[in-house]
Amino acid sequence: MTTTEYDLATRRGRHLVQTPASPLATRLELLRNTLRPTPHVQLAMKRMDLFAKLEYVNPVGSIKDRAAYWILKRAAERGEIGEETTVIESSSGNFASALAAFTHLVGLRFIPVIDPNISSTYESFLRRMCPTVVKVEERDDTGGFLKTRLQKVKELCATIPNAYWTNQYENPDAMEAHYELTAGEICADFDSLDYAFISVSTGGTIAGVSRRLKERYPSIRVVAVDTEGSVIFGGAPRKRHIPGIGSSIVPPLVSHARIDDVVLISERETAAACQELLTAHGLFVGGSSGTAFAAIKRYAAKMPVFRRPSVLFLCPDRGTPYLDTVFDPAWAARLG
Ligand SMILES: Cc1ncc(COP(=O)(O)O)c(C=O)c1O
Numbered sequence: 001m002t003t004t005e006y007d008l009a010t011r012r013g014r015h016l017v018q019t020p021a022s023p024l025a026t027r028l029e030l031l032r033n034t035l036r037p038t039p040h041v042q043l044a045m046k047r048m049d050l051f052a053k054l055e056y057v058n059p060v061g062s063i064k065d066r067a068a069y070w071i072l073k074r075a076a077e078r079g080e081i082g083e084e085t086t087v088i089e090s091s092s093g094n095f096a097s098a099l100a101a102f103t104h105l106v107g108l109r110f111i112p113v114i115d116p117n118i119s120s121t122y123e124s125f126l127r128r129m130c131p132t133v134v135k136v137e138e139r140d141d142t143g144g145f146l147k148t149r150l151q152k153v154k155e156l157c158a159t160i161p162n163a164y165w166t167n168q169y170e171n172p173d174a175m176e177a178h179y180e181l182t183a184g185e186i187c188a189d190f191d192s193l194d195y196a197f198i199s200v201s202t203g204g205t206i207a208g209v210s211r212r213l214k215e216r217y218p219s220i221r222v223v224a225v226d227t228e229g230s231v232i233f234g235g236a237p238r239k240r241h242i243p244g245i246g247s248s249i250v251p252p253l254v255s256h257a258r259i260d261d262v263v264l265i266s267e268r269e270t271a272a273a274c275q276e277l278l279t280a281h282g283l284f285v286g287g288s289s290g291t292a293f294a295a296i297k298r299y300a301a302k303m304p305v306f307r308r309p310s311v312l313f314l315c316p317d318r319g320t321p322y323l324d325t326v327f328d329p330a331w332a333a334r335l336g
Helices: 003-016 023-033 064-077 094-106 120-129 146-159 172-189 204-216 252-256 267-281 287-302 329-333
Strands: 040-043 049-054 086-090 109-114 163-165 195-199 221-227 261-265 310-315
Touching (some): 023 094, 049 172, 094 109, 109 120, 109 146, 146 163, 172 204, 172 252, 195 287, 204 252, 261 267, 267 287, 287 310
Parallel strands (some): 049 310, 086 109, 086 163, 195 221, 195 310, 221 261
């Protein structure tokens, strides 16, 4: 048994022996009713059975609802957050949106730390939901904003009383959310799977999902999908424009994932793949979904020809916030 398997087992055990829940933990637990299993749809493809799991059906609109809910719930169960807590997090949009909605619902304060790459839709949403939004403007040494955002989070945590950093880049509860919820649903829905393509940013999704899928489907190949210019899998840092995928640091959670292959996709290919998902398959989804689809099409040449493999990818969010960018042909044409 590896360290992470041990961790997940003991963490589940600890959950079962919880003593009386705090009122905050009880309020958070009620949220479980809104996080219902997300559907999957089959896309018409020549050489494979391709399934898209529609994570944008989550209540606030993305796969990050799962991590936000689970992290808050676990922190409340452990007594790490209480009624006076101010939650603080750096996010490119989806995670902050989920935290904004859930903290509001249970009566906690939340300060999101965002950067200029955020879509205007998410920024407007956060400014409506949160009295304070901190936007960093300075790029870090990799050309991205993540390091500047994390520095700002640390400064806020040092100065605000009862601050709690959900730390989506390192928090094992994010991985556990996907192990229990996202992957739990996949295992319930599919008797067999040959490939799973998962786009990576903090690594929480791929860590939790890959571990559970490898247990359930021992011969599955897990393909990590990243964007050119991201450093997660050893690439050279470069300016990136599409939020929700890639990172300018190597997130610790990625080391817990079970990855067989990595595919790097350019932002131009991402834009083309998003357009194709919309026009050829009727799926209006965001950049990381398109990146995974582009990776599947490129990887298809490596798949067996003697039988149709069953392939799954996640659609973490909808296309709406990307209308002025990924779905704007003039914007896409300017990509390197
Ligand atoms: C749209 C979108 N896709 C994919 C991801 C990647 O998920 P993870 O951070 O768990 O690697 C994110 C994370 O923010 C996201 O917002």
